Amino acid sequence: SLNIRLAVIPGDGIGREVVAEGLKVLDAVGLKLETTTYDLGAARYHATGETLPDETLAELRGFDAILLGAVGDPSVPPGVLERELLLRLRFELDHYVNLRPVKLFPGVETPIAAARPEDIDMIVIREGTEGPYAGAGGIMRRGTAQEIATQESFNTAYGVERVVRYAFDKAVARPRKKLTLVHKTNVLTYAGDLWSRVFERVSAEYPEVTTDYCHMDAASMFFVTQPQRFDVVVTDNLFGDILTDLGAAVAGGIGLAASGNVNPSPKGSESWAPSMFEPVHGSAPDIAGQGKADPTATILSVAMLLDHLGLAEEAARVEQAVADDLIGRQTVWAQRSTREIGDDITARVTG
């Protein structure tokens, strides 16, 4: 069988704990697996000042995939690890598809009173390499009454078209075949104009897909009041960031939300680079080291990783183990530690 070479970046806070459980489940799937762990994150930054050395980045390019826990720590100034490590990985490895399912598993409690699992089953496709995340901008007259700070969103036809096309491909393969573009075209008129035109143009190639447009503010409302409106959603980097945390809340909590930073280029092509899978949640320093974190989001990210590597059957087994574990939580209430949840899901994968 396939030999998988996996790079593991546990990162900060609960990142380490949840990644350990993700790897446990991955091991149980029974593949030939070689893992290499990278100690990137706050500790490394404090010890050496390094966030992502160029040699490390070059090494990472050689793996089949990357599993990441979480990055960020209050001891590091805001943005340093996020921009220089996490976002740098997404940008350098050209993870232009940030794939984030928003799915309410049976048995999971949602804060939304009226929602049933069949109402919340969508995939948010967040652009991952441009938009307001470009890091462009500046500050002038810092610290004075005349200070100005700018922050620029860069959007390219190249960048928008490839993610929009990916979204149409996803939508056409799903039973509902519905794709919603979320933006704020009535205010962000330049970026919005580009996104709308590209969306419109590509849609002509997918006559089977029902398309829809929703302003970001209205979409946030509908995620809560009418989640069944959505099947596949495509949106920019910042709107996608916000919508997927909201989606996680609606689908039972950030402890269950998985994600893939995907470079969809065919392996072997020049633009290929390893994709990176990570839970949507952050490093949660307040509960780090206490065994309180739910590793389910990481385990579901492992399922996405398997699926991305073409191991659909293995992916389905992991997802089914999680689904069964989630159903179980409804009937047998028990406070389980991070490790216990990981063990229980692992047992279901092997059993």
Place this chain on the structure above:
Amino acid sequence: SLNIRLAVIPGDGIGREVVAEGLKVLDAVGLKLETTTYDLGAARYHATGETLPDETLAELRGFDAILLGAVGDPSVPPGVLERELLLRLRFELDHYVNLRPVKLFPGVETPIAAARPEDIDMIVIREGTEGPYAGAGGIMRRGTAQEIATQESFNTAYGVERVVRYAFDKAVARPRKKLTLVHKTNVLTYAGDLWSRVFERVSAEYPEVTTDYCHMDAASMFFVTQPQRFDVVVTDNLFGDILTDLGAAVAGGIGLAASGNVNPSPKGSESWAPSMFEPVHGSAPDIAGQGKADPTATILSVAMLLDHLGLAEEAARVEQAVADDLIGRQTVWAQRSTREIGDDITARVTG
């Protein structure tokens, strides 16, 4: 008693219907009221090509306040009425405080299963004159594969400090005295740096206020899972737009969400201009002219208008009438038209 000179801009779609009810309630309060109606919006745009003529803007400056219904119509390209009419009014009249209460009235159903009225009672203070709403940006090589579109966020110490200061003043006057800054400082590092430093600096003058910071993605989640976390929230123009639609959803629907575009300068000062009150909802062209729109958001906006003009007692009467009407909806279920709801609330104000 005070003679109020009010400019009324019903606007598009349901704007006309809900404004009629707002005016009915305002009349019932028993003030000396002079209203002038302006036919700005889609119809005027189609008839004359005008959105907001300079002479009209100059006239509007002479009123005590403005009541606006809603602006926007699918027959007009996206952004035209929004940018040239609504946002232009906010910018030209220097409405730097966009005041948006998020409050769950007793008797109102919320989509959030566990939320009680005491859990959802906050004020979102959205910056109203800068940020990503500045309208800056551009498009190059439009329509080609090499197209790029930029969209720029402008943030000034001047603009941020005045709204942050206003937010601290609001927070210190409320029982919980808690103020949360919402931004995305870990990604939007330039704008985020300015906002954080100004927030920090001003907070030193308000030792009684408990301060807190929350990333925009996490805040969206907490609006759904832990709304009781928030008392007063201050945030930028775009994040505030999204958060307040989400807040409206959580607090029982966009039909109840009121807002004030406030210029807090003292009347008579050079920087004074009339403030403008409007429901958070849009023009809802799909239900326009059918008497289906809920005028409550507009009526609550009228209460905010009265409060802004120093008529606290009158404002409280209107808000109480709405609160009583909302309680009534719980026990006596009846589908009422826009006009009937307006009549019922008016009767409570007079009665």
